[in-house]
Amino acid sequence: MGIRILGTGSYLPETVVDNQAFTAIVDTSDEWIVKHSGIHTRHFHDGPTYEMALKAGTAALENAGLQPEDIDLILCTTVSGDYDTPSMACVVQGLMGAKNAVAMDINAACAGFVYGLDMVNMYLQHGYRRVLLISAESLSKITDFTDRSTCVLFGDGAGAAVLEGTDAPFYSVLGADGKGACTLFARRPDNPNPFLKKQRTIAESDGFSPSKPGMLCMAGQPVYKFAVTAMPQAVREVCAKAGLPMEDLDWIIPHQANLRIIQTAVSALKLPMEKFICNIADSANTSSACIPIALDQAVRDGRIRRGQKICVVGFGAGLVYGSAIFEY
Ligand SMILES: CC(C)(COP(=O)(O)OP(=O)(O)OC[C@H]1O[C@@H](n2cnc3c(N)ncnc32)[C@H](O)[C@@H]1OP(=O)(O)O)[C@@H](O)C(=O)NCCC(=O)NCCS
Structure with a gap:
């Protein structure tokens, strides 16, 4: 199923x-x-x-x-x-x-x-x-x-x-590493509570650095290092689970955070760049929307066709990663 x-x-x-x-x-x-x-x-x-x-x-x-x-x-x-x-x-x-x-x-x-x-x-x-x-x-x-x-x-x-x-068939591999939570986050604004004598602020607890309430705060390099390992690993694992040689994938749609991250994953996987669907140049990182936007664009312009095997692979704050293989 x-x-x-x-x-x-x-x-x-x-x-x-x-x-x-x-x-x-x-x-x-x-x-x-x-x-x-x-x-x-x-x-x-x-x-x-x-x-x-x-x-x-x-x-x-x-x-x-x-x-x-x-x-x-x-x-x-x-x-x-x-x-x-x-x-x-x-x-x-x-x-x-x-x-x-x-x-x-x-x-x-x-x-x-x-x-x-x-x-x-x-x-x-x-x-x-x-x-x-x-x-x-x-x-x-x-x-x-x-x-x-x-x-x-x-x-x-x-x-x-x-x-x-x-x-x-549909195959997926999901993962999370909460130890990296404080490398990419946006915190809720503190709400002064008149019933608490000395209220702790969220910003200074559990390894999270002080940040502007509601704003993304990121340590770019640790996230980069996580991404260049997690992306190829997630693709390898989901192919192994599916019993599918990576070369048999028709398309890979990666999360569009940084072209350098995608290129590093491409060389680690030893696959041609042409198999990767990228739109980062035009629309940057739109978080969870990146992959379905790229999917829709490739379906509508005829690159993705019925019966083809698609692999999607993402990573992000959490830190989390995931990959899936399905037939379009
Ligand atoms: C953010 C990222 C592009 C930064 O690239 P980088 O090569 O690691 O650059 P660094 O952070 O080492 O910064 C290098 C220098 O450029 C500067 N810099 C940062 N942003 C800059 C900008 N927009 N313009 C000019 N200079 C900038 C830094 O201040 C630093 O200057 P310094 O050497 O004088 O301190 C990269 O780390 C990255 O893509 N990380 C992953 C981010 C990600 O994927 N986030 C989303 C996850 S879903």
């Missing part, structure tokens, strides 16, 4: 910002950004994150030829939703009119879509018929635009897939 993608959709906001624009707000250059990350432009959304989720989800439904009522589970992945509660999935369910769907969010950071696929696979094995998986992120809402080492790396966007069960 595995998953079949019935339709895909994505949304990138209209506002496109190039590297040169960042030189007006921080001490940086187009040359530095391109050399260190491979990013040329990113998109920023002026509005709630759920709007992008709705657009990507609706596009995926249309692509699948289905109505909102046909969906029995909406699963959203995000680290940058608009509300702590309700879930983004519930907001989307209401706006879409998907009245037969249960709805919830998960947070597995930039590996959210891969973790989401794994969960969807389990739900489909337990009686759910059609699931809408949406990854939507407004990283610009949690980006510190005075921090040059992070603000140039992120963008906004959303991607989605409609999934149903099939006999074609």
Whole structure:
């Protein structure tokens, strides 16, 4: 029992910002950004994150030829939703009119879509018929635009897939290393509590360095080192689980955090770069949305075709990683 993608959709906001624009707000250059990350432009959304989720989800439904009522589970992945509660999935369910769907969010950071696929696979094995998986992120809402080492790396966007069960196999490998939690985080603002005499701040506990509330704080190099090991390892492990030689994969869609990370994984795996679907130059790191956006773009431009074997591989804050193989 595995998953079949019935339709895909994505949304990138209209506002496109190039590297040169960042030189007006921080001490940086187009040359530095391109050399260190491979990013040329990113998109920023002026509005709630759920709007992008709705657009990507609706596009995926249309692509699948289905109505909102046909969906029995909406699963959203995000680290940058608009509300702590309700879930983004519930907001989307209401706006879409998907009245037969249960709805919830998960947070597995930039590996959210891969973790989401794994969960969807389990739900489909337990009686759910059609699931809408949406990854939507407004990283610009949690980006510190005075921090040059992070603000140039992120963008906004959303991607989605409609999934149903099939006999074609699905394999996944997930992992987490919470010891790296303090290398990439955004903390909740402290709420003064009149009943506590001396309130401890979250910022100074358990190894987390002081940071601006609600803003991403990252130690770039430890995350880089984790990524260049975790990505190739996750691809090798999921291929071993599937009993599939890596060369038999038609496409690999990696998380788009940094072109150098992807290139290092490519050489470690000794696979041709042409098998890797990359859009980081245009849309930067949109966290969990990167993979489904790239998937949708490659489906729509004809690179990905029915029957092909796809491997998705992600990593992110947590630290977490995950990979999956399925047939498109
Ligand atoms: C963030 C990252 C691009 C930085 O690249 P790097 O080669 O490691 O660069 P360093 O952090 O060593 O910084 C080198 C210098 O560039 C500077 N620098 C950082 N950002 C800069 C910018 N935007 N423009 C110009 N200079 C910058 C640093 O201040 C440092 O200067 P110094 O040597 O005078 O101290 C890289 O570490 C990375 O991609 N890490 C992983 C991030 C990631 O994947 N995050 C998302 C996970 S889902």
